[in-house]
Amino acid sequence: MARSLLPAPDARGPFSPGFWRSPLRGTWFTSVLGVVLLAGVTVLFVTGLLSYAAYNPDLSPVNDKTPDKGILGFYLFSWPTDPPWLYRLTQGVHVTLGLALVPVLLAKLWSVVPRLFTLPPTRSLTHALERISLLLLVGGALFEFVTGILNVQLDYVFPGSFYPLHFYGAWVFFGAFLAHAVLKAPVAFRNLRRMREGGEERADGQADALAAPRPDPPTVSRRGALGLVGGGSLLLLATSAGRSFDGPLRQTAVLTPHGGPEPGGGPNGFQINKTAAYAGIRADETGEEAWRLAVTGRSGTVRLSRADLLGLPLHSAALPIACVEGWSTSDQWWRGVRLRDLAALVGHDDPVDVFVESLQRRGAFRHAALRANQVGDPRSLLALSVNGEELTPDHGHPARIIVPAAPGVLNTKWVARLTFGAL
Template sequence: MVGMRTLPVRPRPPVFRGALHDARTATRIGRWLGIAFAICFVTGLISHVLQHPPPWAADALPSRPVWGYRLTQGLHVASGIAAVPLLLTKLWTVYPRLFAWPPVRSAAHALERLSVGVLVTGSVFELVTGLLNTAQWYPWPFSFVPAHYAVAWLTTGALLLHLAVKAPAIRAHWARRSPGTLALPAADGPDRRSLLAAVAAAVGAVTLTTAGQSFTPLGRTDLLAPRHPGHGPQGLPVNRTAA
């Protein structure tokens, strides 16, 4: 009829027919990613405290073993690099949920989506800036250390909140015989195992080709590392000259 207004039609959310966008896959990848993030966060705190010690602890910080700092920061870089393929796989697994309708169903759901937004943004920021820091390339106007440190706390807080909200789903899909896992199509099992094997291979490859910059036994395989442990005066790598 002339003059009659038509109500806007709600856009139909996309349909994702691919398998493995499920809670079991997200739980398995999330478990590995959580371990990598935990190692990266703790070793990052160690580095920050040693480089910027609080006045009350400056004289109490240990200076032994002499290889301790190299070990912790080698783990920091290695876990951060290993987290890259894990984070990409995790995002691929859960991205269909971004298109769920309605966008917010309850206060708890709003809190979950807020924590996910902070978690994803913070994780990408930490990994990108951390990788560029290993190459000593800083294409941004802010200071790396305070920004990296502050966002690490924000990301960790968002991760803990996300784990608390998702605890029931994680518990239901934690093990192979968990109730939630048993409810999933059995036909997806081989594909899930293939995906996890491919992710494990990717993590192993990036670790093997970069960890040699900190762990001398792997020095021959550090093809992608920005520096090599045996290069420099008297076999000592120099990060930055005094001049």
């Protein structure tokens, strides 16, 4: 019988170094991926914290989706209104970069997977702590990327609310990531210096701890493998970034779907996340005869019809809408009553926080709160029309909030009540 040309499988399985035979694994390959992740994950962490701050979570309990955050909320500040595209930029970068880094993360985990099967599991207390931090790093990375991708895809299959899960998970992951980076970054940069000097292998004559002791014949070089990883990242970038733009580029974003139908043409022909039907809005409660806006403040409550609101001084502002899922629109021309004018109508000459209530019956953020600095911005409106046309039901008719630089869910649609100074 002819002898098989394939190597016999190692009897001890993945716990034996001989089990791992890919010629691509090596310190240089892992170092390149690690340096890319060091930069990319740092940007993801910072933009993620900014996204959380944009919700003004200290306006408890209305906007606070992560109770008992304690010292983890040390950095929180009143979210600014300038530049008006701030949230569009930070969240667009966060989501698009997160998707583009998926191939890099998977390649990095593949490159070090033999380390997870080393024997003995621990050799010392220091080694045990390193192994624990590695488990937190790998588990945290997978958790953050998986929950983030599911949120972009609007598949809320994880238990509980996305906001606290992603927030707490980010701190666990980044803590482990920071510890790992402090330990491994010097080695990674030394290896990159050697690469610039013309070699991929260790220059000190020691064995490459990540290289297979008995590698199979190569079918692609390590540089070729990095090219495949980079090509995968560019493909994900090209098929997701378009949701941050209008026009033809939007059709290229096949990997970042959204909640509502594709917008049609005309003045109201831009992105919709929640439709009136999804939110449970009935036509009989938004008609001219039925709908009244209740505005409450220091001097009491006034009730205003759309005709009453149209009789007040109207102002216009060009503002985008940006959502946590990563999509955004370009500037739309909104027209309506300034929030600070409505505050003054009920006795607040100086801007104060406002509690906004919607007719919405289903979905998250049926209520929202805005900071005094947001109320005081002259571009913050209770919008009645957009791009020269009355709001459609899906865009929040009879009235909606629009605030510069605020996350989309704080631009409440189908507004029923504004309570100034209640927080």
